[in-house]
Amino acid sequence: MIAHSPLHTNPPGAQRLFAGRGPGLTEHHTRFGALPTHPAEQVVASLHAAGLTGRGGAGFPTGRKIDSVTGGGAVVIGNGAEGEPLSQKDAMLLTRAPHLVVDGLQVCASTVGADRVYLYVPERISPAVRKALDERVAAGVDPRRVTLVEASDTFVAGEESAVVRRLEGGPALPRDRTVPTSISGVRGRPTLVNNVETLAHVALIARYGPQWFRSVGDPEDPGTVLITLSGAVSRRGVMELPTGTPLADVLAAGGLTDLRTARAVLTGGYHGSWIPAANLTDARLSRAGLRACGATPGAGIIHVLAADQCGLAHTAGIVAYLADHGARQCGPCRNGLPRLAELCDELAYGRVDDGQIRELHRMLGLVDGRGACRHPDGTIRMVRSALNAFADDIAHHRAGRCSAALVTARSADRRGPRRAVEIA
Template sequence: MTSSAVALSTAVPGVPAVLRAGPARLTAGFDQYRRLDLRAHQSVHGPMRPLSIDELIQLAEQIHLLGRGGAGFPFARKVQAVVESARRRLAETVVVVNATEGEPASWKDKVLLTRAPHLILDGAAIAARALQASEIVLGVADDGIGGESLMRALAERRMPAPTRIVTMPHRFISGEGGALVRGINGEIPIPPGRKQRASDNGVNGLPTLLSNAETYSQLAVAARLGPRGYGATGTDREPGTVLLSVGGSAKYPAVVEAAVGVPLMAVLDMCDAEVGPGVLMGGFHGKWIGPEAAERAEISRTSLESVGGTLGAGIILPLGPGTCPLAEVTRVTHYLAGQSAGQCGPCRLGLPDVARAVASLADGSGGSGSVDAIRAAAGAVRGRGACSHPDGTARFALSALETFADDVSAHILHDGCGLPTKNVLPLPAGEAATGSRLAVDWARCDGHGLCAHIVPELIRLDGNGYPSFPDTPVPAWLESEARKAVNMCPALALRLSDGTKKPNRKKSRR
């Protein structure tokens, strides 16, 4: 760790360390307290006055507050949309905090939940008072991180509306806003089959203000500091600070509160993270940038977009040296394909196609046609899904082709780059080792091809007519079809393992 890093060392077991590059806002008091209870919170942050709805909208506009969950939608416009919808329908409103944080690489909201829960509650309370909301709902993941801290914080204070905590499955797509609303409404927590705004039809069909935990925490800070105080750090276009989850090759993975405008390399240096061939910015739905771009980039949406990256949800994953970039990308594309809700064609069929094409490039089996296959598969899903998952997955894969052009050439010309896979990009614990897997007894397989017709989302036929499928766990939503394919195999060659032992199989018999 470099000398420029400010470590907030009172750590909490189970969550990353917290560092600071700039003034303490969301992490104020972390150097003194492991967790800020109400008394410590009020001592560190001071009193907070309520805001009217007009004052709330004006404050959010003046500080250019954007959602910190990834999409970066203006918070003021969200509030205004809820107000207009409620007036038009003469309906009550609901405030929802999304702290589910389904992406494996993201830790910032968990840090807030475990260490500064009252900042989250402050922001939700400001919005609920201004909207005169009938309810506040706090969505957390079922991973056991942060929920207890949030319950304790609620017990320490009075909220301006009835407040409840709802637990969601810790899955990638469960963190999507529409999935959270469906979960709160007692439905399966997957994105809705059609795009709809929570401001029009949210919790119980009411106009709902939905944003993530950091956004509400930033609102709580801004309400105390005012526009001028809040803008004393950051840039004119993007004032304030941002929470960053830094992982990948970092020797000191951490959540970093950084002033907007700080050089990206300064953040990587304080976590002792080597860039290697590239850095994934914004998480698994983000974009890759190369070493030269990383040297020029600053921590801001404007700067990162200018070098081909994105801030997204504030996730930074450098690869570091010595790992195969395309193998890392393959791992994640298979994971993303498996995280699909399986409710629309682009997810059911398109994402497995993307994963297969990336794997063919990585293992050298697809030759120069693999690049065209990736672009075609990604192009077939973009803009056609019921949610943003297909778009994000396509963006991730296409960005890798551009950033790792030299590695792509090596895999095409030499069947690989000669580097091992170090599993630098984080996947959920056990993701690569558990779950049912398909396997083929090649001594029995006669290439009938029936399995590919039964479960085309998972199985394709190779050039010789034999089944080919990724060596990854079968997604839960495809297990019934996979079992059907196994049971209907005429040669009894297809098997479905229980995941306790990884099957040793080849891609094709011939």
């Protein structure tokens, strides 16, 4: 197992990734010390023991992911694209603690024997990241140089195969994968792609060990997690919390103490799931803690819908956005999602009848599982959760009434589905 650092005290429980006092390399080393080196097999064993799972949305065990990289000439990529409109956590981490992310990249590169290391980030934060990388070059702290690559500002740009495609010089669009990226990724080389938050946790585990990592959070999915809280709360932004934190406590930290003022919460973002406010009492911020609600933390997004907002209208806006931001490389994306957006728009703003509901469910079944990437499936999951969470809204719309603010405030322009949704 990896030993704890003898020179630097461990960051306190809920402030680990954000325990440093500034983004600079000096502040980073003052807080965390130099990055220790360990044999590859020891790193993998420690990650298995720590139980770290990916923080980019899929939640795949990090130790298993690194273990799956086989063959020589490996490539390692830190994915900070964060195309999800409701998420700000990766950008916040890369501007507040970039050196933890790069440390994690170096640990992974050393473990799999990579000779190419990339950091993939949006243009808006690339100057801050470049500054951190230049600091490290000047200090000579890295055995491998990290190449900065700018991500497209699109929803699908962070999908694993889209990242690989962008690094090969193509568009940041997903593609069919017949062979896992860990075996054949960038130009056919074995490639490891990890979310930047995952990498920052890897860097801390390398310093303080798996038992320290497991000392907070849900035993099934331990550690801390970054969440972006938005919507109908008075305090919005990014927080670092132990996994397993009650969702009611998360909302209270955002200023929402009376769940009756909320209609529902969207967890996991635009590819996530709606949870009715009535079901939030026992829900916790972990995979196990959200399982009964049919949801997951995804990429750490908690978006609150106020009690006076129409869930169907909000969902229609999201589906319209997702239809506009698809790769349009397969039938479900080119035809299925736009049609689904029209149906959701009719459900939110038109006259609702049995035939329309049947057509909506038929379209959900046609699209589900047939996409070239996960984008259509994620959209279907979110819509199905909305139909369950907002069943009362559907009943009201059948009767031709809805008092929610999003409906009454809608523009009189009925030429097409809404193309945006308020996410602040």
